[in-house]
Amino acid sequence: MLKSRIIKRFKMTNPMRILAFIIFALFAFTILYSLVWAFFSSLKSPTEYTLYKAELLPKEWLFSNYIKAFGLLEVSGNSIFVMIFNSLWLAIGQAFISCMVASATAYVVTKYDFIGKKVVYAVIIAMMMIPLYGSFAASYKMYRTLGIYDTPFILITSASGGGMVFMIISSYFKGVSWEYAEAATIDGSSDLRIYFEIMLPLALPAVGSIFLVMFIGSWNDYSVPIYYLPHYPTLASGLYIYEKISTFNINYPVYFAGILLSCVPTFLLFIIFQEKILSSISTGGLKG
Amino acid sequence: MAFKDQNTEEWSVVNFQIFFNDIMRGKDSEILSNVGNTLIYFAVNLMMIPLAFILSYFMYKKILGYKLFRFLxxxxxxxxxxxxxxxxxxMxxxxxxxxxxYEWLTGKTAPFFIYDERYATLTIVLYTIWTGLGMNIxxxxxxxxxxxxxIIxxxxxxxxxxxxxxxxIVLPIVSPTFTTLMLLSCVGVFNASGPILLFTGGMYGTSTISYWMYDRVILNNQYNYASALxxxxxxxxxxxxxxVNFLNKHVPEVEF
Structure with missing residues (x-):
């Protein structure tokens, strides 16, 4: 309460505030306009779209484009339903595996003493901070040799246990009191049970919001499916390939309908969990 | 891998030879032009940080309609x-x-922004600002x-x-965020590459290092040369x- 009162009382000098407002408004307008433009374009007929691209409102409102999108958009025999399915398992799998492995690593590194603990921590930090540019070639070749290239087993590569997720969750575990675990040990719980029944549920709010952010990130990610999963097109990679292979005879309104539909799940998640996502982005940052 | 000849699988420095031969070509060098383009994106990423700081100060002051702006x-x-x-x-x-x-403002016919070597990189740079500035704010x-x-x-x-x-007051307090953003973009100099794959597929002089890697490894199967680079x-x-890491440690911390 106090904070907002002070901030409001402290007025900016007028010309600067107006200038900033204009910049903000213009920037926001371009984002809003492009979304609205894409939506109205998705309702036009293909000829109307090519002839009157710049006009905002369609002459005829063809909502049927959205139904057509389900039938027309396909990439090498994979219909849009296959793409949705691929997006789902990839996004849920990547987010779930990396959250679980990273939180287990973070828990052990912050709460237990063992030989090599500092080494694990140093390796994780070094992996984040030191860039290795050639590693893409090496990992591509390794995935092929291991036989996980172009199979769902590619999900195992999310189980690195490091990265931003590790940092956020380990700082969370540092704040959790060890007394719960001591009490449980006296009652005869094993270490594994302490983790799954006490510690993980305690960290669930933090892990949950990271899961959401990672889910959105990997739902939108086009690079992993294009690089490593050419036979499993997700919505992001599939729609990109669809536009690329049908450059000259593409039905743009239907294509727009498809790409807008592909945003619906992440958009809904964002609207429902806006505060959670916002707070975990402002601490961690969104990848992808 | 970098020290192996891809055809014979024997140890050699042939990949580094190709690399230096390419650089020696000066202006026509493929790698130098890729590095040049990458540095453009890197510079833009760096400049975006102070700009975002100034703009977000106004957002912190709850400028009219700030909730809507934040959402967008x-x-x-x-x-x-x-x-x-x-x-x-x-669009x-x-x-x-x-x-x-563009035609209304200048009176000239608009160029093909993406399919013209003179405008292509600039267009993609504008796109990265358009999508990246909000995140920084x-x-x-x-x-x-x-x-x-x-404090206020x-x-x-x-x-x-x-x-x-x-x-x-505000700048020293948020300096950790400032230096972290700077650090991340300095460390990832050659990763700052813009969505080249989605825009042009490396044509019209827009290719950058990370796109080049994709091109060599996945489209041409030249793993070893890519590793050498x-x-x-x-x-x-x-x-x-x-x-950068040294400088980062010597920025005085603010206590509050």
Whole structure:
């Protein structure tokens, strides 16, 4: 309460505030306009779209484009339903595996003493901070040799246990009191049970919001499916390939309908969990 | 891998020879032009940080409609890059809305922004600003919202004006965010590559290092040459990394 009162009382000098407002408004307008433009374009007929691209409102409102999108958009025999399915398992799998492995690593590194603990921590930090540019070639070749290239087993590569997720969750575990675990040990719980029944549920709010952010990130990610999963097109990679292979005879309104539909799940998640996502982005940052 | 000849699988330095031969070609060098383009994106990423700081100060001051702005600036992070790029591309295409505005402003026919070597890189740079600036603003205003209200109140009792408040009080307090963003973009110099794959597929002189890697490894199966180049770039950027890290540790911490 106090904070907002002070901030409001402290007025900016007028010309600067107006200038900033204009910049903000213009920037926001371009984002809003492009979304609205894409939506109205998705309702036009293909000829109307090519002839009157710049006009905002369609002459005829063809909502049927959205139904057509389900039938027309396909990439090498994979219909849009296959793409949705691929997006789902990839996004849920990547987010779930990396959250679980990273939180287990973070828990052990912050709460237990063992030989090599500092080494694990140093390796994780070094992996984040030191860039290795050639590693893409090496990992591509390794995935092929291991036989996980172009199979769902590619999900195992999310189980690195490091990265931003590790940092956020380990700082969370540092704040959790060890007394719960001591009490449980006296009652005869094993270490594994302490983790799954006490510690993980305690960290669930933090892990949950990271899961959401990672889910959105990997739902939108086009690079992993294009690089490593050419036979499993997700919505992001599939729609990109669809536009690329049908450059000259593409039905743009239907294509727009498809790409807008592909945003619906992440958009809904964002609207429902806006505060959670916002707070975990402002601490961690969104990848992808 | 970098030290192996791909055809014979024997140890050799042939990959490094190709690399140095390419660099020696000067202006025609494929790698140098890729590095040049990458540095453009890197410079833009760096310049975006102070700009975002100034803008997010106004957002912190709860400018009219700030909640709506914050929501809209989040959109590029929520919507997939594939979607944004294809909307952006189509708005820029001939007789699209942006071309119409361009013709109205200048009176000339709009060029093919993406399919013209003179404009292609600039167009993609504008796209990265368009989608990236909002993210930086959100990060900064998140950090600012954690500033204790009492500090701002003491300052206003002492008669501090907004500009002094912005640079002498808010800036030092959010300096960790500032240096982290700087550090991340310096460390990832050669990763700052823009969505080249989605825009042009490396044509029209837009190719950057990370796109080049994709092109060599996946489209041409030249793993070993790509690893050699990666190794060289890592060697180049390690000193940058240590200098930045050193500077980062010597920025005075603010207690509050």
């Amino acid at each position: 600036y989040m959109v590029p992070m929520i919507v997939s890059a594939v979607v944004l790029v294809s909307i952006y591309k189509n 820029l295409s001939s007789s699209g809305p942006v071309s119409k505005v 959100i990060l900064f205003s998140g950090a600012m919202s954690r500033i204790p209200a009492s 109140e003491y300052a206003s009792l002492d008669g501090v004006n907004p500009i002094q408040e912005m640079f002498r 990666g190794l060289m770039l890592t060697l180049i950027s390690l000193p940058i990394f240590f200098v």
